[in-house]
Amino acid sequence: xxxxxxxxxxxxxxxxxxxxxxxxxxxxxxxxxxxxxxxxxxxxxxxxxxxxxxxxxxxxxxxxxxxxxxxxxxxxxxxxxxxxxxxxxxxxxxxxxxxxxxxxxxxxxxxxxxxxxxxxxxxxxxxxxxxxxxxxxxxxxxxxxxxxxxxxxxxxxxxxxxxxxxxxxxxxxxxxxxxxxxxx
Amino acid sequence: xxxxxxxxxxxxxxxxxxxxxxxxxxxxxxxxxxxxxxxxxxxxxxxxxxxxxxxxxxxxxxxxxxxxxxxxxxxxxxxxxxxxxxxxxxxxxxxxxxxxxxxxxxxxxxxxxxxxxxxxxxxxxxxxxxxxxxxxxxxxxxxxxxxxxxxxxxxxxxxxxxxxxxxxxxxxxxxxxxxxxxxx
Numbered sequence: 068x069x070x071x072x073x074x075x076x077x078x079x080x081x082x083x084x085x086x087x088x089x090x091x092x093x094x095x096x097x098x099x100x101x102x103x104x105x106x107x108x109x110x111x112x113x114x115x116x117x118x119x120x121x122x123x124x125x126x127x128x129x130x131x132x133x134x135x136x137x138x139x140x141x142x143x144x145x146x147x148x149x150x151x152x153x154x155x156x157x158x159x160x161x162x163x164x165x166x167x168x169x170x171x172x173x174x175x176x177x178x179x180x181x182x183x184x185x186x187x188x189x190x191x192x193x194x195x196x197x198x199x200x201x202x203x204x205x206x207x208x209x210x211x212x213x214x215x216x217x218x219x220x221x222x223x224x225x226x227x228x229x230x231x232x233x234x235x236x237x238x239x240x241x242x243x244x245x246x247x248x249x250x251x
Numbered sequence: 252x253x254x255x256x257x258x259x260x261x262x263x264x265x266x267x268x269x270x271x272x273x274x275x276x277x278x279x280x281x282x283x284x285x286x287x288x289x290x291x292x293x294x295x296x297x298x299x300x301x302x303x304x305x306x307x308x309x310x311x312x313x314x315x316x317x318x319x320x321x322x323x324x325x326x327x328x329x330x331x332x333x334x335x336x337x338x339x340x341x342x343x344x345x346x347x348x349x350x351x352x353x354x355x356x357x358x359x360x361x362x363x364x365x366x367x368x369x370x371x372x373x374x375x376x377x378x379x380x381x382x383x384x385x386x387x388x389x390x391x392x393x394x395x396x397x398x399x400x401x402x403x404x405x406x407x408x409x410x411x412x413x414x415x416x417x418x419x420x421x422x423x424x425x426x427x428x429x430x431x432x433x434x435x
Contacts, residue, residue, distance in 0.1 A: 068413075070321040071396075072321075081273070089291075091268065102392040105271050112366070130254060130256055130257050131366065133292075134369055136253065138362070175420060177419075178318060178415055179364045179416075179417050182296070182317075182329075183291075183370075184291075208280055225359070233363050236359060236421065237420065244428035247428055247431045247432045
């Protein structure tokens with residue numbers, strides 16, 4: 068896992084914010100030359116494929132400032148320091164959707180943008196959902212609207228680019244594959 | 252697509268590098284309060300699912316400084332300014348693998364980390380591959396090793412986290428789904 072390792076010669080801290088940090092590293096390449104690497108540090112995140120009893124997938128619509136538009140995404144949120152990802156998934160599901168899951172299982176984890184960021188996203192599947200009477204409150208600067216989509220609706224939303232991010236595209240494809248396998 | 256729009260009050264440029272730019276925006280929330288948004292600007296990228304005649308998938312192993320480890324990924328690269336993504340895909344495929352594709356088609360595009368970055372990734376499928384005698388040279392600070400994996404090998408590499416990024420996980424799942432559909 069260290070193939071073509073790039074040793075750090077110097078690391079310059081550029082920015083430390085509420086969510087991300089930015090640094091620029093001078094590295095020594097395998098051929099002895101030097102290069103610069105721009106690196107965004109991120110605490111990591113979770114996302115949840117939450118399925119209702121009717122096999123609808125719960126999604127949240129929210130504004131994404133970096134894109135200057137809103138997207139329809141599966142529920143997700145950042146890890147708190149030291150928090151176990153599964154607990155983050157349960158918390159975010161309740162905060163964003165008002166549901167608690169009778170069953171929640173890890174599906175896969177992946178880095179979202181390994182070229183410039185270390186964000187690792189942990190994806191869970193939640194079933195046996197139950198509506199909570201007084202759900203945990205979400206972040207006060209987060210505004211989301213809930214939607215429940217059938218697989219067909221979700222596939223259409225991918226076509227129209229209402230769904231337009233990696234984790235949600237992965238989730239929709241996952242459900243599509245499951246259905247293809249079940250109907251074999 | 253403007254639901255819960257966050258209007259920009261002020262935008263502060265923090266960093267402008269070779270690959271990314273960072274800015275912090277003060278925004279006006281839908282409830283009239285204010286918040287800060289940390290935003291990474293990225294030129295966008297392409298990635299290519301390149302399939303050999305034997306249905307093996309071509310991958311490149313490379314060191315990812317933000318993770319301090321190497322990953323096995325489908326070939327990918329950043330967009331040059333004004334470059335048509337399909338041309339970028341053809342160029343990157345040749346540079347990183349030495350192959351030219353008789354057929355290359357757009358599969359899907361998605362934002363990799365919409366919470367903090369505007370990187371849009373365009374995914375292509377390349378088939379009818381032909382080895383080029385004198386392929387285009389890649390970036391001189393990029394060191395990659397080629398691998399050809401069967402679907403089974405790729406699924407194992409996901410298990411062992413040698414494959415560990417969103418676009419490659421999506422690509423492997425795509426092939427898995429295609430196979431499930433064909434064998435129906």
